[in-house]
Amino acid sequence: MSALPAPPSQTMSSVVCCIDDLERSALARLDKNTNGYYNAGADAEQTLKENVTAYQRYRLRPRALVDISHVDLTQTVLGHRVSMPIGVAPSAMQKLAHPDGECANARAAEAMGTIYTLSTISTSSIEEVAAAAPKAVKWFQLYVLKNRDMTQRMVERAERAGFSALVLTVDAQMFGKRLADVRNGFKLPPHLSLANFDEEYKKNVKGSVEQSSGISHFVTSQFDPSLCWTDLAWLRSITKLPVLVKGIMTPEDALLAAEHGAGGVIVSNHGGRQLDGCLAAVDALRPVVAALAGRLPVFMDGGVRRGTDVIKALALGAQMVFVGRPMLWGLAYDGQRGAQLALTLLRDELRLAMGLCGEQLTALGREG
Numbered sequence: 001m002s003a004l005p006a007p008p009s010q011t012m013s014s015v016v017c018c019i020d021d022l023e024r025s026a027l028a029r030l031d032k033n034t035n036g037y038y039n040a041g042a043d044a045e046q047t048l049k050e051n052v053t054a055y056q057r058y059r060l061r062p063r064a065l066v067d068i069s070h071v072d073l074t075q076t077v078l079g080h081r082v083s084m085p086i087g088v089a090p091s092a093m094q095k096l097a098h099p100d101g102e103c104a105n106a107r108a109a110e111a112m113g114t115i116y117t118l119s120t121i122s123t124s125s126i127e128e129v130a131a132a133a134p135k136a137v138k139w140f141q142l143y144v145l146k147n148r149d150m151t152q153r154m155v156e157r158a159e160r161a162g163f164s165a166l167v168l169t170v171d172a173q174m175f176g177k178r179l180a181d182v183r184n185g186f187k188l189p190p191h192l193s194l195a196n197f198d199e200e201y202k203k204n205v206k207g208s209v210e211q212s213s214g215i216s217h218f219v220t221s222q223f224d225p226s227l228c229w230t231d232l233a234w235l236r237s238i239t240k241l242p243v244l245v246k247g248i249m250t251p252e253d254a255l256l257a258a259e260h261g262a263g264g265v266i267v268s269n270h271g272g273r274q275l276d277g278c279l280a281a282v283d284a285l286r287p288v289v290a291a292l293a294g295r296l297p298v299f300m301d302g303g304v305r306r307g308t309d310v311i312k313a314l315a316l317g318a319q320m321v322f323v324g325r326p327m328l329w330g331l332a333y334d335g336q337r338g339a340q341l342a343l344t345l346l347r348d349e350l351r352l353a354m355g356l357c358g359e360q361l362t363a364l365g366r367e368g
């Protein structure tokens with residue numbers, strides 16, 4: 001097992017050896033505004049909690065005397081070779097965690113040989129992230145705005161900058177009620193800005209997250225709540241990139257995604273930040289995988305904190321899992337090194353779990 005050295009301020013007794021340690025460390029480093037925004041779930045946070053605990057209901061069946069002298073975690077995802085089935089989920093405003101923000105997170109994914117997904121709502125621009133991590137496999141997460149011209153410009157910029165897939169988020173047309181943000185009056189500090197939006201556009205935005213009225217107003221005024229399945233045809237008409245639909249929780253919607261030409265689905269409930277009382281992400285996997293029956297690759301995110309969580313999601317049919325908060329905690333801990341540490345911990349735990357289960361990825365995962 002490997003772990004990067006702790007930052008100088010860490011003592012041996014506080015060395016980070018699992019994602020829970022990173023979470024505790026980040027809590028101590030970030031301010032109330034940021035901790036609230038990063039860690040909150042919607043309403044009573046039932047789904048937030050169940051996303052994590054649901055993995056405990058699944059049990060592994062280890063096989064004995066399998067040659068595990070080499071556990072290979074590499075695979076091909078949408079035509080790109082990646083080093084492991086663990087990637088970085090999109091999360092907004094990463095400079096709240098560390099001044100290097102999205103660029104550090106993308107560099108960590110590049111160094112680890114895995115996929116980085118950049119949020120529409122990022123504090124570093126599409127072009128900055130592309131320049132920071134030119135060799136990383138990069139996906140661009142898209143929120144469709146009421147202003148379709150602005151949306152199209154972002155898609156074109158992502159394609160031009162070398163992003164290789166679009167991740168269309170379909171579970172945030174209204175904004176989940178996160179009590180911490182309401183209580184803290186969450187807003188972006190004045191030294192940060194939403195880097196993918198034109199200055200001219202932002203000037204006209206009512207309720208900007210950079211002003212005083214907060215995040216929920218921004219979403220309400222900017223995101224397109226009328227978005228529906230037929231809009232996938234519009235999106236596909238303005239890009240050559242595959243469109244992965246993020247926020248699928250039912251087999252019915254997985255089939256609709258396939259019918260409307262999606263290149264894959266991401267089973268996700270947005271880390272419990274949108275519809276509280278929604279089923280846990282890992283519990284939604286099996287029916288989605290069964291309905292699609294190999295028509296599309298299935299990815300997932302939500303509550304992944306250990307290598308054994310990853311192997312369970314793979315066994316239930318995910319080709320790859322993505323992590324959101326663990327990367328933010330890593331960034332807060334030590335910038336790029338901390339983000340790399342989060343991925344290293346999960347990778348090494350996954351390798352151990354695979355070895356102890358006598359499993360190989362070729363038997364578990366789905367190449368695509």
Ligand SMILES: Cc1cc2nc3c(=O)[nH]c(=O)nc-3n(C[C@H](O)[C@H](O)[C@H](O)COP(=O)(O)O)c2cc1C
Binds near residue numbers: 089141
């Ligand atoms: C602070 C934060 C910001 C997020 N921002 C976005 C976003 O901009 N776009 C998006 O599609 N999902 C966003 N998500 C959801 C993640 O992509 C992902 O679905 C979720 O974090 C997975 O759960 P996990 O944090 O338990 O790994 C965000 C999540 C967090 C925690």
Ligand SMILES: CCCCCCC(=O)C(=O)O
Binds near residue numbers: 092121209218270
């Ligand atoms: C400033 C608007 C924030 C948009 C939403 C980012 C996000 O998806 C989240 O979960 O938060």
